[in-house]
Amino acid sequence: xxxxxxxxxxxxxxxxxxxxxxxxxxxxxxxxxxxxxxxxxxxxxxxxxxxxxxxxxxxxxxxxxxxxxxxxxxxxxxxxxxxxxxxxxxxxxxxxxxxxxxxxxxxxxxxxxxxxxxxxxxxxxxxxxxxxxxxxxxxxxxxxxxxxxxxxxxxxxxxxxxxxxxxxxxxxxxxxxxxxxxxxxxxxxxxxxxxxxxxxxxxxxxxxxxxxxxxxxxxxxxxxxxxxxxxxxxxxxxxxxxxxxxxxxxxxxxxxxxxxxxxxxxxxxxxxxxxxxxxxxxxxxxxxxxxxxxxxxxxxxxxxxxxxxxxxxxxxxxxxxxxxxxxxxxxxxxxxxxxxxxxxxxxxxxxxxxxxxx
Amino acid sequence: xxxxxxxxxxxxxxxxxxxxxxxxxxxxxxxxxxxxxxxxxxxxxxxxxxxxxxxxxxxxxxxxxxxxxxxxxxxxxxxxxxxxxxxxxxxxxxxxxxxxxxxxxxxxxxxxxxxxxxxxxxxxxxxxxxxxxxxxxxxxxxxxxxxxxxxxxxxxxxxxxxxxxxxxxxxxxxxxxxxxxxxxxxxxxxxxxxxxxxxxxxxxxxxxxxxxxxxxxxxxxxxxxxxxxxxxxxxxxxxxxxxxxxxxxxxxxxxxxxxxxxxxxxxxxxxxxxxxxxxxxxxxxxxxxxxxxxxxxxxxxxxxxxxxxxxxxxxxxxxxxxxxxxxxxxxxxxxxxxxxxxxxxxxxxxxxxxxxxxxxxxxxxxxxxxxxxxxxxxxxxxxxxxxxxxxxxxxxxxxxxxxxxxxxxxxxxxxxxxxxxxxxxxxxxxxxxxxxxxxxxxxx
Numbered sequence: 001x002x003x004x005x006x007x008x009x010x011x012x013x014x015x016x017x018x019x020x021x022x023x024x025x026x027x028x029x030x031x032x033x034x035x036x037x038x039x040x041x042x043x044x045x046x047x048x049x050x051x052x053x054x055x056x057x058x059x060x061x062x063x064x065x066x067x068x069x070x071x072x073x074x075x076x077x078x079x080x081x082x083x084x085x086x087x088x089x090x091x092x093x094x095x096x097x098x099x100x101x102x103x104x105x106x107x108x109x110x111x112x113x114x115x116x117x118x119x120x121x122x123x124x125x126x127x128x129x130x131x132x133x134x135x136x137x138x139x140x141x142x143x144x145x146x147x148x149x150x151x152x153x154x155x156x157x158x159x160x161x162x163x164x165x166x167x168x169x170x171x172x173x174x175x176x177x178x179x180x181x182x183x184x185x186x187x188x189x190x191x192x193x194x195x196x197x198x199x200x201x202x203x204x205x206x207x208x209x210x211x212x213x214x215x216x217x218x219x220x221x222x223x224x225x226x227x228x229x230x231x232x233x234x235x236x237x238x239x240x241x242x243x244x245x246x247x248x249x250x251x252x253x254x255x256x257x258x259x260x261x262x263x264x265x266x267x268x269x270x271x272x273x274x275x276x277x278x279x280x281x282x283x284x285x286x287x288x289x290x291x292x293x294x295x296x297x298x299x300x301x302x303x304x305x306x307x308x309x310x311x312x313x314x315x316x317x318x319x320x321x322x323x324x325x326x327x328x329x330x331x332x333x334x335x336x337x338x339x340x341x342x343x344x345x346x347x348x349x350x351x352x353x354x355x356x357x358x
Numbered sequence: 359x360x361x362x363x364x365x366x367x368x369x370x371x372x373x374x375x376x377x378x379x380x381x382x383x384x385x386x387x388x389x390x391x392x393x394x395x396x397x398x399x400x401x402x403x404x405x406x407x408x409x410x411x412x413x414x415x416x417x418x419x420x421x422x423x424x425x426x427x428x429x430x431x432x433x434x435x436x437x438x439x440x441x442x443x444x445x446x447x448x449x450x451x452x453x454x455x456x457x458x459x460x461x462x463x464x465x466x467x468x469x470x471x472x473x474x475x476x477x478x479x480x481x482x483x484x485x486x487x488x489x490x491x492x493x494x495x496x497x498x499x500x501x502x503x504x505x506x507x508x509x510x511x512x513x514x515x516x517x518x519x520x521x522x523x524x525x526x527x528x529x530x531x532x533x534x535x536x537x538x539x540x541x542x543x544x545x546x547x548x549x550x551x552x553x554x555x556x557x558x559x560x561x562x563x564x565x566x567x568x569x570x571x572x573x574x575x576x577x578x579x580x581x582x583x584x585x586x587x588x589x590x591x592x593x594x595x596x597x598x599x600x601x602x603x604x605x606x607x608x609x610x611x612x613x614x615x616x617x618x619x620x621x622x623x624x625x626x627x628x629x630x631x632x633x634x635x636x637x638x639x640x641x642x643x644x645x646x647x648x649x650x651x652x653x654x655x656x657x658x659x660x661x662x663x664x665x666x667x668x669x670x671x672x673x674x675x676x677x678x679x680x681x682x683x684x685x686x687x688x689x690x691x692x693x694x695x696x697x698x699x700x701x702x703x704x705x706x707x708x709x710x711x712x713x714x715x716x717x718x719x720x721x722x723x724x725x726x727x728x729x730x731x732x733x734x735x736x737x738x739x740x741x742x743x744x745x746x747x748x749x750x751x752x753x754x755x756x757x758x759x760x761x762x763x764x765x766x767x768x769x770x771x772x773x774x775x776x777x778x779x780x781x782x783x784x785x786x787x788x789x790x791x792x793x794x795x796x797x798x799x800x801x802x
Contacts, residue, residue, distance in 0.1 A: 038771030039720040144727035297732030
């Protein structure tokens with residue numbers, strides 16, 4: 001074996017490839033893949049997460065279509081298409097990484113549509129999609145880099161720019177009889193007007209809790225049915241796309257705080273159940289406050305985030321001039337998220353013990 | 359006695375196990391190789407210093423390289439034959455490293471094991487010497503010299519020895535088979551380890567997917583009150599030293615430079631325990647170990663008793679060769695093991711497995727953007743925040759990464775495994791650790 005001899009001389013083997021050539025028992029191998037450990041990866045990926053959120057919105061979307069018929073379909077389609085287009089345009093314009101098919105633009109589009117009234121004109125939907133994707137997402141550098149929830153940025157911008165278009169809600173009908181374009185204030189709106197004008201909540205008390213829970217009320221097209229939203233939330237929980245922390249603590253804080261006010265003065269403040277199902281709280285808590293990108297990563301951070309959202313939403317609802325405080329509360333806490341992340345960095349393994357000993 | 363532990367460490371992941379490929383296969387003696395390639399650096403710390411020259415005839419078990427310092431171990435000839443070369447060859451870590459090459463000769467190829475008289479009553483330092491002279495390093499893969507681990511400073515009393523039989527890496531079954539087939543060696547080894555360190559308690563930690571091994575060990579232990587088997591949850595990285603201590607004893611090892619001895623514990627692999635026993639009783643040096651050869655790319659998965667320095671090609675041959683669509687070869691487990699260029703690399707003291715992976719068995723992806731899902735944070739068994747660390751590393755902010763405890767990382771890879779955006783988390787943290795170490799060296 002002269003070749004073999006050469007290889008095992010005192011001279012260092014020149015290069016790994018050479019060793020392979022001269023190796024007596026070299027097994028012919030195709031070029032091998034070479035990479036750093038770990039060599040196994042979980043099968044989950046970002047598109048799967050995003051499409052799961054889209055699936056989770058389906059019950060509420062279908063409820064919206066049921067109650068508002070064609071109007072809801074129109075808003076959903078235009079908003080989603082607009083979001084996709086402007087996401088693509090923003091990526092091209094700003095040179096950001098990302099893919100149109102990772103589902104993130106669809107999630108934002110659908111969530112934005114769920115936050116719009118079914119009466120929204122087509123141009124409002126188009127502008128909404130543009131604001132969400134360009135100002136809310138791509139300006140920050142694209143997926144994963146935005147500080148605020150893009151759908152909420154857009155919703156609030158539209159609310160300030162076109163307040164009347166954003167607060168004209170159609171009366172819920174159902175898709176099988178004709179849905180008429182008759183407007184009806186939301187339960188939260190009814191309550192606010194009453195509170196502001198004469199400091200009572202008598203008319204608001206007349207609205208059936210059951211109607212509010214199933215969604216037979218005026219409101220944004222995705223927020224009306226608490227039942228459908230909860231079904232979507234349970235799906236997200238089961239698929240481990242969200243944890244219970246933010247939704248439960250957010251809703252719990254609102255329930256607790258409004259409950260205290262209700263006990264103090266039931267004539268002036270409405271009961272806490274009304275607060276939970278009467279407005280956008282469930283939509284916000286289950287879908288908007290659980291957006292991974294704009295919320296804390298640690299459990300303790302999530303708890304702080306949930307409490308903060310709850311407190312701000314209640315303060316705006318009870319003492320502010322807007323009937324609804326959910327969007328503002330989440331955006332406010334979004335701004336605090338980097339700070340929350342920073343203060344809730346977990347103590348590394350073993351660190352606590354060291355402090356105790358030292 | 360078997361104790362089921364309800365406690366476990368926080369974090370971790372659950373990769374598919376793939377242990378069924380080889381867990382039923384009894385340990386088989388590998389053929390004596392025609393040639394062995396022995397890197398001088400097979401242990402953590404200083405490399406060994408060669409004692410032989412090219413052309414020297416060596417006998418099996420003969421010391422061919424001496425320890426290069428305190429944190430170093432000697433090296434022994436795993437076969438009888440002739441030293442044909444001393445030079446640079448491919449090491450499993452991917453570098454060319456100085457190696458001694460021995461070609462098989464006519465001498466005996468099996469060690470003659472003679473019992474050391476009065477081995478049961480040897481003094482502590484004599485036992486330690488035997489361990490050191492045998493060239494023992496940890497069998498788990500980190501290859502830390504065993505005698506160093508067994509020589510804690512006086513102010514750090516050891517009360518417990520934990521034998522690590524968790525074997526949490528997918529595919530690997532070498533420790534599992536060893537526990538089933540040589541429980542006596544393991545228990546005897548544990549007793550010796552307890553004696554050297556003065557530990558009152560001995561614990562063998564096993565994941566609950568290996569109940570047969572737990573039972574075999576418990577039967578061997580019998581009525582001994584000081585030794586017990588503790589069964590812990592299947593979860594990667596349960597076999598991490600610090601994680602196992604947490605799961606078994608509920609003690610947390612302080613962050614680096616903290617060591618298990620700071621909480622009164624020494625952890626050794628079950629394979630190391632057998633080697634310690636054989637070193638003390640028979641003066642048997644570290645010349646062979648169990649290696650799992652597995653993966654869908656090899657015809658038949660096996661657990662082989664392998665002479666150190668045997669080339670991977672020889673071992674794969676004995677398993678029926680490889681399939682045509684081999685895509686990746688890993689030395690070690692799939693979570694922490696090293697990717698290899700080819701099969702001319704020798705099995706070394708720290709080699710617990712050789713995995714031949716076919717197309718699609720392993721995954722590498724392009725990085726996508728972080729969506730801050732927090733899965734790496736939940737997965738990290740050291741309670742680090744990998745996504746933030748990696749953002750710092752990406753921007754070259756190593757000081758801040760150090761402040762965020764980058765050095766605590768045990769490089770288990772759970773974060774990278776869990777990441778849905780396929781970001782190279784552990785890889786970048788490893789890079790940060792190397793960079794921080796280099797800067798510390800420069801500063802001192």
